[in-house]
Amino acid sequence: MLRILSLLSVLTLAGCATGMYNEPDAGDAAKLSMDNQLSVAAKGDGGGGWQMPTSSSAKAEIFKVDGDRISEQGGVESVFIDAGERSVEVFADQGGILRFGKFRHTFEEKGIYQVRVKPSSGNKGDYTLELVKASAPDDVLVSKNF
Numbered sequence: 058m059l060r061i062l063s064l065l066s067v068l069t070l071a072g073c074a075t076g077m078y079n080e081p082d083a084g085d086a087a088k089l090s091m092d093n094q095l096s097v098a099a100k101g102d103g104g105g106g107w108q109m110p111t112s113s114s115a116k117a118e119i120f121k122v123d124g125d126r127i128s129e130q131g132g133v134e135s136v137f138i139d140a141g142e143r144s145v146e147v148f149a150d151q152g153g154i155l156r157f158g159k160f161r162h163t164f165e166e167k168g169i170y171q172v173r174v175k176p177s178s179g180n181k182g183d184y185t186l187e188l189v190k191a192s193a194p195d196d197v198l199v200s201k202n203f
Contacts, residue, residue, distance in 0.1 A: 078125035078136075086137040087164040090191075093117040093134075094175035095151045095184070117174035117184075120157065121146035140166040149174050149184045149203075158186045158203030170198075177202050 095115035118132030123144050127133050132148060146159045164170065169191040177185045182202030189197055 076125045077129070078122050078127045080127075080137050081139050083137050085140065085166045087140055087166065087168040087170060088135060088137055089119060089145065089164075089170045089172065090135040091117055091119055091133075091147070092171045092173040094173055095149060115149075115151040117147060117149040119145065119172065120148045138164055140164050140168070145172070147172055147174060147186060149186075151176070151184075154183050156183050156203050158182075158184065158201055160186065160188060160199045160201050162188055162199055 093115065095117055116131075118134060119127060119136055120132040121127065121144075122136065122138055127136055138145075142161060142163045144159060144161050146157060148155065148157045150156075158174075162170075171189050171191055171194070173187040173189065175185055175187075177183055179185075179202060185200065185202050187197045188199040189195075
C-alpha cells in the first residue's frame, strides 16, 4: 500500500512540472537581455569602506517565458521571444536572498529590451525590476518590486 501511495505521489508531482521554453529564431523575434545591477554600489555610498562579505555572488537571470522554464538549471542572461503579450519571470539572488519576480508586456517584433534588476529602494520587496527598450534606457516600460 505504501508503494502505491509513493508511486501516486511521484506521478502527481511529475504532472505539475512545467515545460521547457522553445526559443524562436532571431528573425522577427524580440530580444530580452538581463542588466544585473545588484553588485553596483548604491548612490551616495561613495563606493568605499567595508562591505559585508556574502556567501555567493549577486545573480539575476531570466527564468521563465509564458510559464515555461528556459533552462534546466538556473536561468539565462538573454533570450529571443515571439512578439506579442508575454509573461516573463526573473530571479535575483544576492547574498542568499532569493526572490522571483514576474511581469507582463506586449513585445514588438525585432525589439531589443533589457530587464534591469537592482536592490529595492523602497520598503516593499528586496529587489526592483525595470523593463526598458535598449534604444531608450531612461523610459521605463514596466517597474515592479519583488
